[in-house]
Amino acid sequence: MLAITLLPLTLLLVSTVFALPTTPRYLKRATPAWCAGLGAGQFDTAHNFTLAALNTTLPNTNATGAPLVVGQAGAVDGAEYKVLSTYASYPYNDFPTMSLLNGSLIPVSDLGAQISDSQVSAGNAPSFIVTDSNLPAPAQIYCAVADTDPTQGTPYPTLAVNGDTDSFALCMDGSQNNVVWKPTADNYGAYDYNSCYAVRVQLLGLN
Ligand SMILES: *[C@@H]1O[C@H](CO)[C@@H](O)[C@H](O)[C@H]1NC(C)=O
Ligand SMILES: *[C@@H]1O[C@H](CO)[C@@H](O)[C@H](O)[C@H]1NC(C)=O
Ligand SMILES: *[C@@H]1O[C@H](CO)[C@@H](O)[C@H](O)[C@H]1NC(C)=O
Ligand SMILES: *[C@@H]1O[C@H](CO)[C@@H](O)[C@H](O)[C@H]1NC(C)=O
Numbered sequence: 001m002l003a004i005t006l007l008p009l010t011l012l013l014v015s016t017v018f019a020l021p022t023t024p025r026y027l028k029r030a031t032p033a034w035c036a037g038l039g040a041g042q043f044d045t046a047h048n049f050t051l052a053a054l055n056t057t058l059p060n061t062n063a064t065g066a067p068l069v070v071g072q073a074g075a076v077d078g079a080e081y082k083v084l085s086t087y088a089s090y091p092y093n094d095f096p097t098m099s100l101l102n103g104s105l106i107p108v109s110d111l112g113a114q115i116s117d118s119q120v121s122a123g124n125a126p127s128f129i130v131t132d133s134n135l136p137a138p139a140q141i142y143c144a145v146a147d148t149d150p151t152q153g154t155p156y157p158t159l160a161v162n163g164d165t166d167s168f169a170l171c172m173d174g175s176q177n178n179v180v181w182k183p184t185a186d187n188y189g190a191y192d193y194n195s196c197y198a199v200r201v202q203l204l205g206l207n
Contacts, residue, residue: 034103034143037163041146046100048108049206051084051159053170053179053199063155064204070095070107070115070128071176079131082107082115084179084201086170097205103140105159117142120161122182124190125173144203156202171196 035042054065069092071085087093095107095115105117107128115130116138129136143160147153158165167182172195179201185193 032103032140032143034140034163035160038143038145038160038165039148041148041157042143042160043146043157044100044103044143046144046157046203046206048097048099049203050097052156052202052204053086053168054202056198056200058197065199065202066170066177068179068201069093071178073125073127073178078133079129082128082130083125083176086177089172089175089177098203100142100144100203101138103142104138105142106138120181122167123180123184123187125178125180126161154200154202155207156204157206159201159203165200167198168201169196169198 031042032044035044051068052065053068054060054063067087068084069087069090070082071090073081073083075081094111094113095109097108099106099108105126107115109115113130114132114135115128116135118127118129118136119139120126120141141162143163144157145160145165146157147155159168161168161181164181169180169183170177171180171183171191171193172178173191178191179199180191180196183191183193183196187193
């Protein structure tokens with residue numbers, strides 16, 4: 001009689017044990033919000049890489065694409081704004097490498113400039129602020145995605161912002177060719193919409 005009453009409990013314990021995930025929870029970090037939906041190749045922390053833009057509609061001259069640097073985007077008293085520009089259109093490189101720190105994209109300055117990334121909304125350029133005083137907390141909105149296809153994948157990880165790898169473009173703003181996320185004609189003259197072409201932003205130097 002005792003054995004019969006214990007049986008359901010034993011079954012319950014056994015099924016509970018086998019329902020546990022195969023990887024213990026403490027070994028598996030949950031996907032952070034800024035990488036949600038980006039698949040198995042996603043990662044949100046990396047050091048010492050550079051960025052490049054690859055045409056997604058037109059043939060490219062090589063697999064790496066046009067090198068990107070941190071370009072100027074105006075200044076106010078005590079702060080400078082920055083965007084991502086092609087080196088070809090902005091031939092200065094004050095931030096020779098980038099870091100991805102827990103979802104924040106942080107250019108690394110040669111000269112110790114304090115820089116933080118900002119939130120990015122549709123139609124706008126991914127941007128940064130440089131300031132010595134009251135540097136804002138960095139926005140955690142970036143993720144990188146390594147192609148996990150061993151046969152025909154892309155060789156370089158792809159940058160995502162707001163969970164999206166597919167909506168970057170290069171657009172002319174004056175003489176600068178800048179990265180814009182989800183470009184729109186309705187941009188208050190921030191860039192020439194007709195000049196925009198779609199690109200994939202790649203992380204170079206990690207492979
Ligand atoms: C980045 O690269 C430089 C030079 O190769 C090295 O000294 C430095 O430790 C690296 N930084 C990180 C965070 O890996
Ligand atoms: C790859 O092509 C781009 C132009 O699309 C050029 O700016 C860049 O320098 C080239 N990179 C290499 C490594 O040749
Ligand atoms: C992409 O194509 C445009 C239009 O042909 C060209 O001007 C530009 O240099 C190309 N950019 C890259 C990164 O290959
Ligand atoms: C990453 O950011 C999350 C959310 O802001 C925070 O909880 C976590 O401690 C951070 N991790 C590291 C390694 O900085």
